[in-house]
Amino acid sequence: MSASTVGSVRRDGNQVFVPLEVMERVGKATFEASGCSAEEASTIITRLAGANLRGHDSHGVIRVPRYVQWIDEGRQIPNQTVEVLQDQPSFAIVDGRFGFGQSIGEQTVDIGIAKAKAHGVAMTALRNSGHLGRIGDWAERAAAEGIVSIHMVNVRGSLIVAPFGGIDRRGSTNPFCAGIPMPDGDPIILDFATSLVAEGKALVALKGGKALPAGSLVDADGTITSDPTPLYGETPPGTYPDPSRGPGALRAFGDHKGFGMNFLMEMMAGALTGSGTAGALGEEQARPFCNGMFSIYVDLGAVTGVAPHMGHPFAEEVRNYVAFVKSARPTEPGGEVLIPGEKEKKVMAERLQTGLPLAAEAWDDIVATARAKGMNDVDLG
Numbered sequence: 001m002s003a004s005t006v007g008s009v010r011r012d013g014n015q016v017f018v019p020l021e022v023m024e025r026v027g028k029a030t031f032e033a034s035g036c037s038a039e040e041a042s043t044i045i046t047r048l049a050g051a052n053l054r055g056h057d058s059h060g061v062i063r064v065p066r067y068v069q070w071i072d073e074g075r076q077i078p079n080q081t082v083e084v085l086q087d088q089p090s091f092a093i094v095d096g097r098f099g100f101g102q103s104i105g106e107q108t109v110d111i112g113i114a115k116a117k118a119h120g121v122a123m124t125a126l127r128n129s130g131h132l133g134r135i136g137d138w139a140e141r142a143a144a145e146g147i148v149s150i151h152m153v154n155v156r157g158s159l160i161v162a163p164f165g166g167i168d169r170r171g172s173t174n175p176f177c178a179g180i181p182m183p184d185g186d187p188i189i190l191d192f193a194t195s196l197v198a199e200g201k202a203l204v205a206l207k208g209g210k211a212l213p214a215g216s217l218v219d220a221d222g223t224i225t226s227d228p229t230p231l232y233g234e235t236p237p238g239t240y241p242d243p244s245r246g247p248g249a250l251r252a253f254g255d256h257k258g259f260g261m262n263f264l265m266e267m268m269a270g271a272l273t274g275s276g277t278a279g280a281l282g283e284e285q286a287r288p289f290c291n292g293m294f295s296i297y298v299d300l301g302a303v304t305g306v307a308p309h310m311g312h313p314f315a316e317e318v319r320n321y322v323a324f325v326k327s328a329r330p331t332e333p334g335g336e337v338l339i340p341g342e343k344e345k346k347v348m349a350e351r352l353q354t355g356l357p358l359a360a361e362a363w364d365d366i367v368a369t370a371r372a373k374g375m376n377d378v379d380l381g
């Protein structure tokens with residue numbers, strides 16, 4: 001059985017469509033065979049597949065082989081719980097102990113939610129977390145509890161982004177995310193990397209998936225390009241593309257202003273949390289990979305009960321403004337103005353029907369990883 005004919009996976013040229021249940025079964029078994037508890041294995045693959053469902057393939061199942069490699073190398077440790085280093089009424093400093101971000105993120109955000117519910121406003125500072133994946137997951141988790149949240153993330157040990165006006169790598173993709181709960185509907189989720197594209201989008205492009213926007217990278221000689229290869233350099237056979245190897249860099253988004261946001265993430269999520277910045281001078285180069293995350297939580301119930309709202313309740317004010325923004329005339333004939341998070345909802349509705357579209361090569365890598373962890377044709381279905 002070839003990788004791309006596993007179960008009900010449908011192939012269309014260089015692309016495959018993987019039903020959600022197939023992906024979750026293969027992924028769960030792979031992570032369990034790698035040492036994760038059944039619960040953690042399920043959480044990891046559900047969150048990765050959830051990123052694909054929302055159109056963020058960069059933070060989806062394409063990461064399965066890399067996560068497994070990280071477990072094997074001891075860089076990401078299964079079944080960890082956060083260590084609470086400081087526990088104050090409205091803030092906590094926690095250490096993720098290099099556990100899976102999918103578990104560590106949940107635990108951290110749940111601490112923030114509980115504190116915000118008790119005191120109206122809270123803050124969590126997370127250090128040494130494994131890869132936190134799609135940060136929108138954390139804003140959605142808080143929003144489901146009626147909590148507005150802001151998350152600032154840095155990526156220590158992943159030096160892949162050049163500063164505005166520079167060629168050399170000095171930072172990482174450092175995402176920013178915020179979530180606004182809506183009592184009568186899906187929350188509004190703003191969630192983006194502060195590099196022009198997330199690293200995983202370069203990985204997707206390298207694997208034959210969606211091409212990168214013009215000018216996403218800078219090569220070692222300063223040439224601006226959309227070719228992802230300068231980020232990875234040569235990938236030796238039998239290994240997965242490693243962005244630490246390439247001679248080039250991703251570029252920060254939004255010129256000097258976007259670079260300023262990217263820099264701010266290092267200050268808040270790297271320096272202030274104690275997780276450490278992506279700085280790689282001297283001994284710092286040896287710092288192991290982790291996400292740091294600085295989060296702020298505001299309990300809407302507590303705040304809207306006391307704050308004046310220009311005559312409208314919060315939810316109505318938000319709804320009215322959304323409608324006002326969306327009424328702007330589109331620049332493209334037949335186009336539509338979208339608000340943050342709206343694109344993800346549209347993609348999700350579509351992908352729940354079609355299955356997860358993946359480059360065949362990315363799916364082949366996932367199946368090869370599953371087989372290496374002992375799955376056979378029967379297990380793969």
Ligand code: NAD
Nearest residue numbers: 132133134135173175190191192193198338340341342343
């Ligand atoms: P992106 O460029 O697709 O931007 C996404 C944001 O833009 C969303 O809020 C989306 O709703 C909004 N958006 C998209 N199209 C829009 C339109 N037409 N009109 C208005 N708004 C629109 O995302 P990205 O920068 O590639 O980031 C992808 C994911 O990668 C994110 O989930 C991020 O959290 C994640 N990430 C994680 C890490 C990590 O270390 N854990 C690092 C970097 C990025």
